[in-house]
Amino acid sequence: MxxxxxxxxxxxxxxxxxxxxxxxxxxxxxxxxxxxxxxxxxxxxxxxxxxxxxxxxxxxNAYKEPSEVRTSDRCPVCGAFVYSHLNTITEIYLDGKYMYFDSFKDMLKFIKDMDFYISYRKLNIKDKNIKSIYTKDFQTKQWIDGKKAFYVSINDDIYAFSSLESAKDFAALNNVHEIKTFDKLLT
Missing domain, CATH: 1.20.58 (Methane Monooxygenase Hydroxylase; Chain G, domain 1)
Structure with missing residues (x-):
């Protein structure tokens, strides 16, 4: 109901x-x-x-759907143009603004040290409550809810998957033994 x-x-x-x-x-x-x-x-x-x-x-307090990425959008952590990283792009909706990251790893850095990046990039953000997180599924290239996704960390990057089965298959192909959830990545 x-x-x-x-x-x-x-x-x-x-x-x-x-x-x-x-x-x-x-x-x-x-x-x-x-x-x-x-x-x-x-x-x-x-x-x-x-x-x-x-x-x-x-x-x-709206739960925002993912928006379209523009060619001018930059990652607030590393400054890279995110449009060239469409396979690993991540988006958060924070204080009425969409923020894009070229990788999930950069988004985690931003969440863990938000005050530093807000002051360093001179972002006009007052409410630090993240309304939604979306990332691209590495296989299907579709937007998925970042808090419900499964993650595989390879070398220096983190890849997101919408299902546990596809994450396990990808991990087995790349000889990785651990699949993480969003909460595990934050710790």
């Missing part, structure tokens, strides 16, 4: 009270109390503030 946002319930209650107030003021004109007049006047203002809060909340 779909979860209902409590702000919608507040907005529906507000609309009901405003309609009731208009009914009392316009149709009955009998025994109108002062708080009903205030409610009808302030009701729309309060309702609009609920809509504003709801919109801000949804924009700020």
């Amino acid at each position: 779909r979860k209902v946002n409590p702000l919608w319930l507040l907005m529906l209650a507000q609309i009901g009270l405003i309609l009731y107030g208009f009914y009392r003021l316009t149709l009955t004109r009998l025994n109108v109390r002062w708080f009903e007049v205030v409610w009808v006047v302030l009701g729309p203002v309060i309702l609009m503030s609920f809509f504003g809060i709801y919109t801000y909340y949804n924009i700020k």
Whole structure:
């Protein structure tokens, strides 16, 4: 069952009270109390503030899908143009901005030492809460959720796979014995 946002319930209650107030003021004109007049006047203002809060909340906390990489996008860790690394590109959505990395390894460096890279690259980031992480599956070249992927580390790079089976096959071909998850890579 779909979860209902409590702000919608507040907005529906507000609309009901405003309609009731208009009914009392316009149709009955009998025994109108002062708080009903205030409610009808302030009701729309309060309702609009609920809509504003709801919109801000949804924009700020949206789970973003991967976006298109531009040729001008650069990795904030090493400064490389990410468009030439389409097999290993990684993307995070942070503080309303998409940030691209030429490899998953650089994205891990950024997460582990975020304050340094934000000040070093002079990035305008206030909210350091990462909303989404996407990376490319090394075999299919499709965007996958970086937190659910399986990773194989070979030489000096990390390759992502959407399924454990494909990660095991790739690891066996390259004589690697360990497959890691996102949480293991962060430690």
